[in-house]
Structure formats: C-alpha cells, structure tokens
Amino acid sequence: MIDHDGPDDAGIIFLDIDGVLNNGEFLTAQNKAGLVVVNDAFDLSSQVDPAMVARLNSIVDRTGAIVVLSSSWRVMAGLGKTSMILRSKGFNHKLVGETPYMRGNYPRGTEIQAWLTANRMGASRFVVLDDDRDAGEGHPHRFVLVKDGLSDEDVNLAVKILKSSNQELDPSPGTSKPKSISKKHRQERLRR
Numbered sequence: 525m526i527d528h529d530g531p532d533d534a535g536i537i538f539l540d541i542d543g544v545l546n547n548g549e550f551l552t553a554q555n556k557a558g559l560v561v562v563n564d565a566f567d568l569s570s571q572v573d574p575a576m577v578a579r580l581n582s583i584v585d586r587t588g589a590i591v592v593l594s595s596s597w598r599v600m601a602g603l604g605k606t607s608m609i610l611r612s613k614g615f616n617h618k619l620v621g622e623t624p625y626m627r628g629n630y631p632r633g634t635e636i637q638a639w640l641t642a643n644r645m646g647a648s649r650f651v652v653l654d655d656d657r658d659a660g661e662g663h664p665h666r667f668v669l670v671k672d673g674l675s676d677e678d679v680n681l682a683v684k685i686l687k688s689s690n691q692e693l694d695p696s697p698g699t700s701k702p703k704s705i706s707k708k709h710r711q712e713r714l715r716r
C-alpha cells in the first residue's frame with residue numbers, strides 16, 4: 525500500500541511540473557539570471573517557482589490528498605531527486621510515487637490510469653494537474669488544464685474536484701460524449 529499520512533479516501537493529485545510549477549515568465553526571468561550549474565549539471569531546481577509550490581501545498585493542506593509524480597521529471601531526474609528539489613522550494617509534503625513510464629507513445633492519461641489500476645485505487649477521487657491535454661485523456665472530469673503555471677483558480681478547481689464524487693462531476697452520463705462513457709465502463713470494471 526502507499527505510504528502516506530492522510531486518510532485513504534483523501535484523494536490523489538497527479539502532478540506535472542513543467543508548465544505547472546513554472547511558467548514562461550518565471551523561466552525567462554530565471555534564464556536572464558544565467559544558467560545555474562551545480563556539480564557539473566544544470567540546476568533543475570532553478571526551474572521550480574516557490575510561489576507555485578506554495579499553491580500545491582495549499583491543495584494538499586485543504587484536502588489531505590497524496591501526490592504522485594506524472595511529470596517527465598520522473599524519467600529525467602527521478603522521484604528522489606525531484607522530491608528533494610520540490611522540498612528545497614517549500615513543498616511540505618511527500619511525493620508518494622510516480623506513474624509508470626509506458627513505451628510506445630501512450631497519452632499521459634493512460635499512464636495515470638495504469639498507476640490507479642496497479643495500486644487498486646481505480647475508484648479513488650483524484651485530480652490531474654497538467655498543461656498538456658494528453659494527461660486528461662480518459663479523465664475529462666478530473667483534469668485541470670493549467671494554462672500559465674498553477675494559479676489560485678486552478679487550486680480552487682483542484683480542491684473542488686478532489687472533494688467531488690464521480691457522480692457529482694458527471695451527473696448525466698447519458699448525454700455526455702463517447703469518451704466519458706468509455707471512462708465509466710472502465711471504472712465499473714475496476715470496481716468489480
């Protein structure tokens with residue numbers, strides 16, 4: 525089972541980093557300050573905006589949700605190093621895991637579904653924070669498309685989604701698009 529402090533039904537945040545914990549304006553300002561090299565390597569921590577990390581903290585504080593890394597940073601830097609970097613930027617919580625890296629050009633939403641299935645959390649409340657639409661594939665009602673780095677509005681929407689049941693988020697499956705219906709079937713299969 526996942527190692528975390530919160531209640532089991534508190535929900536899951538799937539976290540992207542680029543475009544979520546930074547934005548164009550922040551990166552431009554960082555690059556103007558010069559490329560930071562530590563131990564002969566590009567300092568990734570310069571890419572994380574502490575103000576956006578504080579907003580991520582507030583989602584966890586308000587919901588008790590656990591955080592799972594779905595960003596390409598899990599491949600590029602690894603879970604441990606990413607965790608250290610986020611903590612150095614003020615993250616007060618833990619990254620409890622990472623989505624599997626699936627070879628073969630799968631949308632990120634599929635990797636998220638694979639994590640939910642592997643951890644028997646297919647029926648859990650969750651929210652996907654990402655600036656790329658492929659992360660929301662299969663999870664249209666549990667997706668926050670972050671447009672310019674994590675904003676207060678994104679935080680409020682993420683909290684609302686985490687506190688809502690699937691029924692509350694999608695009360696009329698009969699009139700929704702085919703994609704939502706296939707998502708419903710998948711969730712029903714997971715509950716069996």
Ligand SMILES: [Mg+2]
Pocket residue numbers: 540541542543544654655656
């Ligand atoms: Mg991104």
